Amino acid sequence: MKNSEIIFAKKEKLIPIAGDFFLKDIVSLDQFNQKSIELLFRQVTKIKKTSTKKLLKILSGKIVGLLFFEPSTRTFSSNSAAVKRLGGQTIEYQNPLQTSSVVKGETIEDTTKMIEQYTDVIVMRHPMVGTLEKVAEVANIPVINAGDGIGEHPTQALLDMFTVYEKHKHLDNIKGLMVGDLLNGRTVHSIIKGFSIFPNNTLYLLSPEQLRLSKKDLDEAKRRKIKLIEIKSFEEIPADCHFWYWTRVQKERFADKQEYEKLKLSFILTKKLVGKKAGKNTLIMHPLPRVGEIETAVDADPRAVYLTTEAKNGMYVRMALFSLILSNGKKV
Ligand code: NCD
Numbered sequence: 001m002k003n004s005e006i007i008f009a010k011k012e013k014l015i016p017i018a019g020d021f022f023l024k025d026i027v028s029l030d031q032f033n034q035k036s037i038e039l040l041f042r043q044v045t046k047i048k049k050t051s052t053k054k055l056l057k058i059l060s061g062k063i064v065g066l067l068f069f070e071p072s073t074r075t076f077s078s079n080s081a082a083v084k085r086l087g088g089q090t091i092e093y094q095n096p097l098q099t100s101s102v103v104k105g106e107t108i109e110d111t112t113k114m115i116e117q118y119t120d121v122i123v124m125r126h127p128m129v130g131t132l133e134k135v136a137e138v139a140n141i142p143v144i145n146a147g148d149g150i151g152e153h154p155t156q157a158l159l160d161m162f163t164v165y166e167k168h169k170h171l172d173n174i175k176g177l178m179v180g181d182l183l184n185g186r187t188v189h190s191i192i193k194g195f196s197i198f199p200n201n202t203l204y205l206l207s208p209e210q211l212r213l214s215k216k217d218l219d220e221a222k223r224r225k226i227k228l229i230e231i232k233s234f235e236e237i238p239a240d241c242h243f244w245y246w247t248r249v250q251k252e253r254f255a256d257k258q259e260y261e262k263l264k265l266s267f268i269l270t271k272k273l274v275g276k277k278a279g280k281n282t283l284i285m286h287p288l289p290r291v292g293e294i295e296t297a298v299d300a301d302p303r304a305v306y307l308t309t310e311a312k313n314g315m316y317v318r319m320a321l322f323s324l325i326l327s328n329g330k331k332v
Contacts, residue, residue, distance in 0.1 A: 014133065021324035025136040026144045028152050029193035037171070037197060039329075041162055043320040044313075046332045052085075058323045058331045059088025065119035066092045067111070068146065069102075069126045070252075074288060074314055075146050075156065079123050082318035091119060109138045116141045120326060127252075142325050150184045150253055156287050157190030159317040160245070163310045167283055168242050172198040177237055179206045179267050180247030180293060182213040187287045188247060189217065196226035204238060205230045208266040210259070211249065234267075240279035244269070246286045246294055246306075264292070271297040278303060285310055 014027050017036035024031075047055070064083045068076050076094065083090050096102045102111055108126070112135050115122055123144045124135060129151035136143045147153040165171050174195060182188050182205055192213075195201040205213060205228055212230065213221075221228045231237065246269050254260040269284070278284065286294060286306040298304050323329055 014136070020328060021321065022328040023142050024325060025132075025139075025142050026154050026321065026325075027132045027136050028145070029154050029157055029190045029197075031154075032194070032197060034197055037158070037161065037194070040158065040317070040320055040324065041165055043324055043329055043332070044162055044316050047319045047323065048316055050332050054332070055085055055319070056087035058327055059083060059086035062088040062120045062326055063118060064088055064090050064322065065115040065122045066090055066094075066146075067096055067100075067115065067122065067124045068094050069096055069124070070147065072125055072146070074311055075125065075153075078311070078314035079144075079146065079318050082315050082322055085315070086319055086322055088120075088322070091115070108135060112139050112143075121322065144321070144325075147186050149186070150189075150250070151186055152190045152193075153186040153287075154190050155318060155321065156187045156314070157194045158321075159314045160187070160191055160285060160287070160310065161194050162317050163285065163305060163313050164243050164283060166309075166313070167281070171195070172200050174198070174201045174242045175204075175238060175240070176201070177204045177206065177241045177244045178247070179245065179269070181211045181249045181253075182207045182247070183211045184250040184253040185247045188213070188245075191245065192217065192221060192226065192228070193224075196221060196224035199225055201225070202227040202229060204236075204241070206232070206234075206237070206267060208263045210263060234273060234277065237277045239277075241282050243283040243285055244278065246284070246290070248286075248289060248291050248293060251291075267293065269294040269298055271295060271301070274298055274301055274303070 014031050015024060017024055017031050066076060066079055080090050093100050108131060116139055121142045122139060123146050124132060125146040127149050129149040132145035132148045145152060145154055178188055249264045251260050282303055284304040288306055299307060323332060
């Protein structure tokens with residue numbers, strides 16, 4: 001969202017959230033600090049306790065545009081449900097490449113300028129890294145990044161961090177394990193930035209050699225407060241992690257499908273591994289969808305939250321974000 005004074009100026013960098021979320025864009029975890037994450041999480045807790053009747057007033061009369069240029073189940077539905085539970089309405093494009101004027105060659109800038117005439121916030125997912133920054137630059141209303149290619153997925157990271165916080169009551173001194181496609185997983189990129197905001201956090205990284213976190217991201221982490229430790233096998237998983245975060249190998253990012261087939265099931269989470277290596281309080285997480293990398297036998301374990309709490313928190317965190325962005329957290 002442009003500041004009205006600099007409406008024609010090019011936005012040089014993302015605007016930090018700092019003290020408040022009112023009319024701000026959410027594009028990257030780089031915009032956050034401890035204060036803004038704590039503010040958001042307080043709002044999530046409040047939202048969870050607020051009556052349905054009161055919630056329905058928060059976005060009454062507001063319309064949110066959901067434009068998803070890539071497939072989505074949870075992010076799309078939880079955003080849509082969040083708006084509706086707050087009494088707002090949505091304009092939804094699940095497949096703009098087939099159903100909108102984009103098919104006629106309209107640019108993303110023009111599509112954004114059109115949708116903002118009808119809506120109060122735009123939530124967008126797009127296959128190209130950096131698109132949401134561009135969209136935020138041209139938009140005069142707030143925009144939320146729902147995933148830009150292999151770039152970032154800030155709201156998923158926030159809901160994942162909230163899930164960790166709700167369980168462990170702190171976001172510093174955390175020991176986590178991230179497994180799978182760390183190169184292409186946008187949720188992973190945002191989570192690493194997110195945990196680097198708080199002190200004394202260590203993330204253990206386990207992936208096939210070809211899907212290691214990029215050198216750029218590893219170097220970047222060195223400049224931040226976070227400790228990243230690459231490991232090579234299940235044997236090296238440390239005891240008593242606060243969470244395990246499994247991810248899918250991102251098929252759609254592979255030019256060579258044979259390479260994908262070779263790597264897709266490199267690290268499968270089994271009931272046996274949980275029994276052997278997970279701690280009593282280790283949360284077992286996954287942004288979903290899973291495509292074979294977690295055995296269904298793990299689902300019934302009370303530590304496994306991917307199909308339950310983690311998914312549900314997606315809706316609550318988005319409700320909190322909409323309420324902060326559009327009504328500055330009031331009415332709760
Ligand atoms: C993730 C995504 O789209 O980046 N899913 C999600 O939003 N919950 C992870 C994935 O697709 O693997």
